[in-house]
Amino acid sequence: MNSDSSDLLLDVNNLRVEIAQRQGTLTPVDDVSFKINAGEIVGVVGESGAGKSITGAAIIGLLERPAGIAGGTVSLLGQRIDNLPLKELRKIRGSQIGTIFQDPLTSLNPLQRIGDQLAETALAHLPVSRSEARDLALAALEDVGIPGAAQRLNAYPHEFSGGMRQRVVIALALIAEPSLVIADEPTTALDVSVQAQILTLLKDLCLKRGMGVMLITHDMGVIAETTDRVVVLYAGRVAEVGPTASVMRAPLHPYTAGLMGATPSATRRQGERLQQIPGSMPSLRNATVGCAFAARCQHVMPQCIDVRPPLIEHESHEVACYLHDPTVAPDGARHQLISSHGNSDGVGQ
Amino acid sequence: MLAYIIRRVFQGAFVLLIVGFIAFCMFRFMGDPLESILGQEATALDRIELRERLGLNDPIVLQYGRFVGNAVQGEFGISYRNGVPVAELISQRLPATLELALVSAVLALVFGIVLGVYTAIKREGWLANSIMSLSLIGVSLPTFLIGILLIWIFAVELGWLPSFGRGDTGSLFGIQTSLATVSGIKSIILPAITLGLYQMTLIMRLVRAEMLEVLRADYIRFARARGLSERAINFSHALKNTLLPVITIIGLQLGQIIAFAIITETVFQWPGVGLLFINAVQFVDIPVMTTYLLLVGAMFVVLNLLVDLLYAVIDPRLRVAKR
Numbered sequence A: 001m002n003s004d005s006s007d008l009l010l011d012v013n014n015l016r017v018e019i020a021q022r023q024g025t026l027t028p029v030d031d032v033s034f035k036i037n038a039g040e041i042v043g044v045v046g047e048s049g050a051g052k053s054i055t056g057a058a059i060i061g062l063l064e065r066p067a068g069i070a071g072g073t074v075s076l077l078g079q080r081i082d083n084l085p086l087k088e089l090r091k092i093r094g095s096q097i098g099t100i101f102q103d104p105l106t107s108l109n110p111l112q113r114i115g116d117q118l119a120e121t122a123l124a125h126l127p128v129s130r131s132e133a134r135d136l137a138l139a140a141l142e143d144v145g146i147p148g149a150a151q152r153l154n155a156y157p158h159e160f161s162g163g164m165r166q167r168v169v170i171a172l173a174l175i176a177e178p179s180l181v182i183a184d185e186p187t188t189a190l191d192v193s194v195q196a197q198i199l200t201l202l203k204d205l206c207l208k209r210g211m212g213v214m215l216i217t218h219d220m221g222v223i224a225e226t227t228d229r230v231v232v233l234y235a236g237r238v239a240e241v242g243p244t245a246s247v248m249r250a251p252l253h254p255y256t257a258g259l260m261g262a263t264p265s266a267t268r269r270q271g272e273r274l275q276q277i278p279g280s281m282p283s284l285r286n287a288t289v290g291c292a293f294a295a296r297c298q299h300v301m302p303q304c305i306d307v308r309p310p311l312i313e314h315e316s317h318e319v320a321c322y323l324h325d326p327t328v329a330p331d332g333a334r335h336q337l338i339s340s341h342g343n344s345d346g347v348g349q
Numbered sequence B: 001m002l003a004y005i006i007r008r009v010f011q012g013a014f015v016l017l018i019v020g021f022i023a024f025c026m027f028r029f030m031g032d033p034l035e036s037i038l039g040q041e042a043t044a045l046d047r048i049e050l051r052e053r054l055g056l057n058d059p060i061v062l063q064y065g066r067f068v069g070n071a072v073q074g075e076f077g078i079s080y081r082n083g084v085p086v087a088e089l090i091s092q093r094l095p096a097t098l099e100l101a102l103v104s105a106v107l108a109l110v111f112g113i114v115l116g117v118y119t120a121i122k123r124e125g126w127l128a129n130s131i132m133s134l135s136l137i138g139v140s141l142p143t144f145l146i147g148i149l150l151i152w153i154f155a156v157e158l159g160w161l162p163s164f165g166r167g168d169t170g171s172l173f174g175i176q177t178s179l180a181t182v183s184g185i186k187s188i189i190l191p192a193i194t195l196g197l198y199q200m201t202l203i204m205r206l207v208r209a210e211m212l213e214v215l216r217a218d219y220i221r222f223a224r225a226r227g228l229s230e231r232a233i234n235f236s237h238a239l240k241n242t243l244l245p246v247i248t249i250i251g252l253q254l255g256q257i258i259a260f261a262i263i264t265e266t267v268f269q270w271p272g273v274g275l276l277f278i279n280a281v282q283f284v285d286i287p288v289m290t291t292y293l294l295l296v297g298a299m300f301v302v303l304n305l306l307v308d309l310l311y312a313v314i315d316p317r318l319r320v321a322k323r
Ligand SMILES: Nc1ncnc2c1ncn2[C@@H]1O[C@H](COP(=O)(O)OP(=O)(O)O)[C@@H](O)[C@H]1O
Pocket: A019, A026, A028, A046, A047, A048, A049, A050, A051, A052, A053, A054, A055, A066, A067, A284
């Protein structure tokens, strides 16, 4: 992996999102930092409600009141984009950052031909004529592998299957050639058989165009197959960041380890139950002072409950866990996690 | 598509036949037309003779059959009240009603949709909120009260506009209409507002609710995420999707404008078919009443058909299904 600073595409720094409510302020994204380099696919993974979608929405400025960015910075190619006025933000959306949402069935305007939706997006960002926009629309459909693209330009969304619609959505997100793509659960709503095709398409496009991709998912299988690096979110905080292969092989944070146990795998024996992490993520209303995972953690220590663990670098990872903090953990406790993950069949059953 | 239209036209004709029959039977029980035609001092012989001449002794189904048979040839019988052919009476009065209904409908549609969209987009603005509060008045006040209030303010107190009648008519594109003269336009303002206000507020609230729903849709979010302008999102993407489900109800509302014209025409003494109907009721003028109801029924049927066709034109998902 090449993390030259010249390749740095997206830099999210101590991002904090708050939702003002009458009963108090919720913090669905709390001090989140990560980077995405050009040509790199970064997975953002976590249970439902971990704050993945809100993080993605915050990056492109799509948070809706009463939610809003309350701290930190988001920079794209060295330029801050978290404090831009709407007019400037709109120029970035679609042209520098493409977005793909979860449900292709509802992402497309049902009353407009897809060729028109594509051309409209091209016209909004590129200095092209109507007929050139039309040509771009055709090229965009071909790029995402839609057969008979020329005829399909005149089709309406309902004339496509789910998988094909998601290809159209990808074509729409990429028509102005953004350097970064935020894909929020792009395959979750699709048939299993189609999921792999869409992921392969995303990977190919990323490779061909040198785009950075932020791939949001709750599925460790998708992370394993698709991403270069992974950011594990828990209760709106970063639990662990690292190269995917290394994180999968040797997770440092107990939550990451638990997530891997909760991933269905082809090699799992028939009848064997999916391992669940016992308990559930704390509600946003009961924000914890210490580590948000403490209540579910097998390795919980007194300081976990009192003080929030900072994100520290450990080997090639960053991890927010005292088990790996040399100033806190006794030396022997550090590797305890991996061995316990290996033989923890009894957990959660 | 053509087969679909033909089928719908036949359905419509059938509906009208039934509406007419019900009206015909109902009016029979409203009183004896002979009383109002002949008056108190007529002899028994006069009565028998007239009864025979009007065919009132035949079974009601036969009477209705005769009425329908003539109706399809454009003959709606003779008014019991003044002996003039009903077709002539109606065609004299219809332009006044149509012109009133048209102006009201345009007012209701234009202001209803514009205000609905505005209050949806500026959801929390003070102006949008005031419009919403005011609209409650439009929905809850009865039509005749609105009419009387308007007359009181603009005709009696301010003296700006006439309080009754149609004003002068002039020729516009070969049609006699009050829209062609200043006094005619002045005269139509108050009745048109009275007639259209309820529908306008209803359309506005409907459009607003639907638009708020549409603005929350994923494809609107996706359009924002693609960097489209707010104007394109609101007016090209959201508005079309908003109006689609609203069309049906709007179509029926326009039909109601014609039906409700009775009240407005009475309040403003507007010489349209509604007023004709009210006068006919007092005289148990069955041919006039039945024809009027058939006319209103026919308008509903036609509006419904138009709405369905419009739906098919706008919504590509239906176009495929009906082709
Ligand atoms: N508008 C909102 N008001 C209150 N809570 C919200 C709102 N939007 C999201 N949340 C909460 O924020 C948390 C994170 O949501 P989200 O980012 O959608 O999670 P996910 O990781 O599943 O994508 C969830 O607990 C969700 O309930």
